[in-house]
Structures are given as C-alpha cells and as structure tokens.
Amino acid sequence: MRKVSVVILNWNGAEMLRTFLPSVVKYTNPELAEVCVADNGSTDNSVDIVRDEFPSVRLISFKENYGFAEGYNKVMDNVATDYVVLLNSDVEVTEGWIEPILSYMESHKDVAACQPKILNYHDKKKFEYAGASGGYIDKYGYPFCRGRVFDSLETDNGQYDTPADIFWASGAAMFVRRDVYVAVGGLDPKFFAHMEEIDLCWRLLSRGYRLVCIPESKVYHVGGATLKKENPKKTYLNFRNNLLMMYKNLPSDELRKVMIVRCFLDYLAVVFYILKFDFSNASAVVKARKDYSFMRKDFKSLRDENLRQTKWSKLKFRYDFSLILQSKIFGKTTYSRLVK
Known part of the structure; x- marks a missing residue:
C-alpha cells in the first residue's frame, strides 16, 4: 500500500511541469508513493499536459486559484496516504529521494515533518535560498538555514550532511504527516503565500513535535519562479x-x-x-x-x-x-x- 502522496500545486505552470515533472515521475517509487498534480484553476494548458503527457500522474483539479496555503489544505481532502509531500513545481528530484525520509519518519513517530537537502538548480554545488539544509529563525523572526544566511549561499561541501532537528522545513519540498497537518489546522490561508510553512512549523514545534532535515535525500530547486526575489x-x-x-x-x-x-x-x-x-x-x-x-x-x-x-x-x-x-x-x- 502506498504511504506517500507527492503533490505538486500548479497554477499556469505548463512549461515547468514539462521541465520538472519527468524527474518526479522517474525517481518516485510507485510502490511507495503516488505522484499528483493539484491544479489551482490554471488558464493555460497545464491540465491537458498532465493528462496527455503524464498518464501515470493523478490530476486533482480546482476551479480557482486558492494560493499556496489554501490549495494544499484542500489537497488534504483529496488524498488518503499517511504522508504528503508539498513539492514546488520547479523542483528536480534525484534517485532515491523518497526512501530515506520515509524510513526516518516511520521510525521516529514524534517527527511531524521533514525536508531534503535543497540545492540550487542553476548552480548545483550551491545551497538554495528556500530551505538549504534546514531552517531556523532568530529572536525577531528572521529566517536562515544551514547553508544560507540572508542572500549568502554556501557551497555544499558536505558540511551539513548529517540529519538535524530544525525549526522549519521548506515548503518547496516538505514531507508532512497528513493527520498531524490537519489536526493543527494546516497552512494559514490568510497568508496566501510566503511564510506560511514557517508558521505551520512553529505550531508543530510548540505542540511537541519534531522537524528534521534528512540530507541523504537531495533535490534541486529553481526558486523565485513565481515571484522574483526583489519583487x-x-x-x-x-x-x-x-x-x-x-x-x-x-x-x-x-x-x-x-x-x-x-x-x-x-x-x-x-x-x-x-x-x-x-x-x-x-x-x-x-x-x-x-x-x-x-x-x-x-x-x-x-x-x-x-x-x-x-x-x-x-x-x-x-x-x-x-x-x-x-x-x-x-x-x-x-x-x-x-x-x-
């Protein structure tokens, strides 16, 4: 029985689906996980591309754009697996990316969410801005990561290759227990987009759960695909x-x-x-x-x-x-x- 639903939330991202969905289909073990695209009311040909070019991918269609937060909240009503992966549409995954995180979460029941090591798609030796090798915040709410402080991105030399407890897991590639996600209220739809995953992780931590980065799992993220950094x-x-x-x-x-x-x-x-x-x-x-x-x-x-x-x-x-x-x-x- 499949334990994981890998869900890509899409809005008018036809070309990104063509570019990045193939790696997700190729490297996601179908015995462990289903691959889904949840379409947020796209007006381009995204839906047709998924249906015609990726027949093994399950399509979940919404009639309007609910944004990142509410979109994933609605996804939870459409999947029945123990774990859900919130995966951005501009992420390239690698061979065996599911197994180490699933194994860790199966053996550590106090862990509510995990993330892989996230590297820069355009410079694969560098960490990527949105998550790197696990996120933290300072006293005043400013986020930073193992591998990224503000705009300073480190080269990945294996310095953060050990699993580590973290404050927040990146919404670019977040593995989360579906029942826990629902129990704590999910992502806050009033946020629409940005910071909602850190808000969710704060709730998870304060209620006694752990969050962990598992660097053995590795993905590459474009970042800023929807809104550029200085927008x-x-x-x-x-x-x-x-x-x-x-x-x-x-x-x-x-x-x-x-x-x-x-x-x-x-x-x-x-x-x-x-x-x-x-x-x-x-x-x-x-x-x-x-x-x-x-x-x-x-x-x-x-x-x-x-x-x-x-x-x-x-x-x-x-x-x-x-x-x-x-x-x-x-x-x-x-x-x-x-x-x-």
Missing part, C-alpha cells in the same frame, strides 16, 4: 506575513518587546531601500506594516488557540540573537559561524 509583491507578503506569524505564535511575555524591536528593524529596511532608490520595495514594507496593524485583530482567536495548545513556549531552534546584528555587523554569514 515588491514578494517583499510585501514576506514582511506582512512574518509579522502576522510572530503575532500568532510569540509567547505573551515576549510579544510586546519583540514587536517593538521589529518595528525599528522594519523601518530600517525602509531606509535601506530608499538609499538604494528602490522606492517600490520601500513602499511595500510600509504597506506591509500598515496592513499587519489592520489585520491583527482577525488573528486574535488563532493566537489564543495557539497559546492554549502550546506545550513548549521556549523553542530550542528559535535562536536568542539578532540575525541582522550578527550577519550585517559582525560578518557571520554562515550557519556554522552563527551557531556553534
């Missing part, structure tokens, strides 16, 4: 959703102090963009803060529920330092220098 919309969603995530999950004794510092750091980012004459991204940060203030009241009940369900408020892999200070001022631009 103002991406800047807006990253800042807004990061603030909402912090509000939803921070312990009460930390919330006010941390958010005061975040306000200062966010407006420092505005000044940074202005000095680069990047007024679009500066405006995106200002709008993100304004909309966060407006939306916060809608997240009060979710915050209350998270605090009620929390078993561990002091999470080990939310590090008690400022990533900006350590990396930009003290020059610590690798994980191994940040965390000794």
Whole structure:
C-alpha cells in the first residue's frame, strides 16, 4: 500500500511541469508513493499536459486559484496516504529521494515533518535560498538555514550532511504527516503565500513535535519562479506575513518587546531601500506594516488557540540573537559561524 502522496500545486505552470515533472515521475517509487498534480484553476494548458503527457500522474483539479496555503489544505481532502509531500513545481528530484525520509519518519513517530537537502538548480554545488539544509529563525523572526544566511549561499561541501532537528522545513519540498497537518489546522490561508510553512512549523514545534532535515535525500530547486526575489509583491507578503506569524505564535511575555524591536528593524529596511532608490520595495514594507496593524485583530482567536495548545513556549531552534546584528555587523554569514 502506498504511504506517500507527492503533490505538486500548479497554477499556469505548463512549461515547468514539462521541465520538472519527468524527474518526479522517474525517481518516485510507485510502490511507495503516488505522484499528483493539484491544479489551482490554471488558464493555460497545464491540465491537458498532465493528462496527455503524464498518464501515470493523478490530476486533482480546482476551479480557482486558492494560493499556496489554501490549495494544499484542500489537497488534504483529496488524498488518503499517511504522508504528503508539498513539492514546488520547479523542483528536480534525484534517485532515491523518497526512501530515506520515509524510513526516518516511520521510525521516529514524534517527527511531524521533514525536508531534503535543497540545492540550487542553476548552480548545483550551491545551497538554495528556500530551505538549504534546514531552517531556523532568530529572536525577531528572521529566517536562515544551514547553508544560507540572508542572500549568502554556501557551497555544499558536505558540511551539513548529517540529519538535524530544525525549526522549519521548506515548503518547496516538505514531507508532512497528513493527520498531524490537519489536526493543527494546516497552512494559514490568510497568508496566501510566503511564510506560511514557517508558521505551520512553529505550531508543530510548540505542540511537541519534531522537524528534521534528512540530507541523504537531495533535490534541486529553481526558486523565485513565481515571484522574483526583489519583487515588491514578494517583499510585501514576506514582511506582512512574518509579522502576522510572530503575532500568532510569540509567547505573551515576549510579544510586546519583540514587536517593538521589529518595528525599528522594519523601518530600517525602509531606509535601506530608499538609499538604494528602490522606492517600490520601500513602499511595500510600509504597506506591509500598515496592513499587519489592520489585520491583527482577525488573528486574535488563532493566537489564543495557539497559546492554549502550546506545550513548549521556549523553542530550542528559535535562536536568542539578532540575525541582522550578527550577519550585517559582525560578518557571520554562515550557519556554522552563527551557531556553534
């Protein structure tokens, strides 16, 4: 019986499906996993491509674009396996990528989610931005990885090839227990896109589960395929959703102090963009803060529920330092220098 559903959420990604789906079909053991494409109301020929060119792939069709978060929430109602892989449409997988993670999760029942080692598709010796070899955050909500600190990407020399407990698993290639995903509420659809996987992982950790990176499994990710890194919309969603995530999950004794510092750091980012004459991204940060203030009241009940369900408020892999200070001022631009 198949234990895993590998699900690629697609929206108008016909060419990416043609490019990357073949590796998923080739290297996914059909005895262990089914390969699915969940189409988010595409208006291109994505659906026809899956039906005509990939007959072994199961197609799940939605009539509209639900975004990354709600799209995957709806996927859970359409699969029945123990594990689901949230796989971006711009990921090339490698031989044997399923087996080591499935084996680890089968033998460690306290692990709710895992990710493989994620390398850069265009420079396969480098780690990729969105996940690298496992993710963490600093005290003020800034994410970083084994292999990536802000825009500094390390060369993969095997330095992070040991399995490691992490704070967040990348949504580019996340293995998750389906029943646990549903029980904790899944990805937050109000986020639409960006930061939603870190928010989910925070809930999983605080409720007593572990998250692990298994580098024996390896994939290559293009990254930025939907929105380029400096796109103002991406800047807006990253800042807004990061603030909402912090509000939803921070312990009460930390919330006010941390958010005061975040306000200062966010407006420092505005000044940074202005000095680069990047007024679009500066405006995106200002709008993100304004909309966060407006939306916060809608997240009060979710915050209350998270605090009620929390078993561990002091999470080990939310590090008690400022990533900006350590990396930009003290020059610590690798994980191994940040965390000794």
